[in-house]
Amino acid sequence: MSEVDDKVGRALARFDRVMAVVDEKQGPVATQARRQRQRSLATYGRALSKAALVVLVVSVLTILVGLFVPIGIMGFVAAVALAGGIAAMLFFHDVLQEVAAPTVPTDLPNGEMVQRFDSFLYKSRRALPAPAQTVVDGISEQLGTLKQTLERVDTLDPDAQDARRLMSVHLPGLIERYANVPTAYRAEADAEGKTVDQRLVEGLEASRSALGEVNERLAKRDMDAFQTQGRFITSKYGGEDGPA
Template sequence: MSETDEKVSKALARFDRVMTVIDEREGPVAMQARRERQRSLRRYGRATRNAVFALLISSIAVILIGLVTPIGLFGFLGAVMLAVAIAGLLFFWGSREETALPTVPKDVPNGEMVQRFDSYLYRSRRALPAPAQTVIDAITAELGTLKQTLERTDTLDPDAQDARRLMSVHLPGLIDRYANVPPAFRREVDAEGKTVDQRLVESLQASRVALGEVSERLAKRDMDAFETQGRFIESKYGQADDGAEVTKP
């Protein structure tokens, strides 16, 4: 490599680093970070509420028992320690991060599945090469529309099932298997002339297209339902309005 080419490569590398910082502060990554913070705040809020509720119930139970029979100082201290332990367990259990599961859970609503998937992509993004991060950002930018349509769709709907499998099984499996490949082997070319990084980007792009198609089909259903409702109203009430006589003063 000539000196000029080396300077150009270094300049491009610096440019990529600068653009990465800008994206993380103001671009799609910043939006992902805000959504992740909001999810964390809601999670910790629910955990705190449950812990406080457990302490309140335990305190009321101790008071009621004390009114019936004396429990003594040691009994009171034991009840306090038990209540604190229960509250701590509830807080710890409720504040755990919800991750995309290796199987499609039947009890998780579609909207929550999208949130878990968004959180998984946010945590996995930094471990991926720059071209893959770009596709990840494009996927997350479209999750808002997908969530809006999936929330109104039954979990057993075929389109919803396709999206859930892709978000909870196939795409996380792809990223996890990529992470298992040693970095030194990710640039080696396979039998089809593609590196591990290139195949990752192409698979992520295919996933983005598939999710986009599901979102489009679901949105088309809503559009068709709206059109049908509009035509029904026009056919039932439009003629009466058109044929009504205008009374002159």
């Protein structure tokens, strides 16, 4: 009987691995990967733009100085080296920030914070157990709409503050603390009979629900504003006798 159970367990494990690969190629993970590639390309683009601007500025300054003071070949070489050094430093600074360990700073604008949070989830996902990955995918699916609504809201708005704390402090802290627990201890039950993996899933589920509620409140606020404006225009200009 145990041999049959072992075969069934191995078959289910193979099935889970196959489905994980399918999800990564076609499911929500593919969408996350596409957004991550877009963010990386934008980072490289900004870094190249900064580097090109530095080269341009140094070149213009070198030409202006050369009009009044002969700089000679050594001065030209020094200017080229200076421009190249500064450009490379700026470029690699921005690129290394992109590939560094995922973090979500607390001082970002709303829209940028959502993007950094999405990147954090994408980079952290593989280290989580399968049930937690499913919840993370659900959180990522909410972020497109959340970004649209948060970008129109002030940073100090109470709903925005709730979302910002969750994205930059609470949820990253939960995942980081989970990563600190040795793998051998994650299956041990606590005083309430729940394992570390189960606690992680519960925390992620609560986070997904909280972000969904914030998203819904912000969207309802926009809908109410639209309906109020529509009723005002209808009452003012939509009478039978035309505009008042």
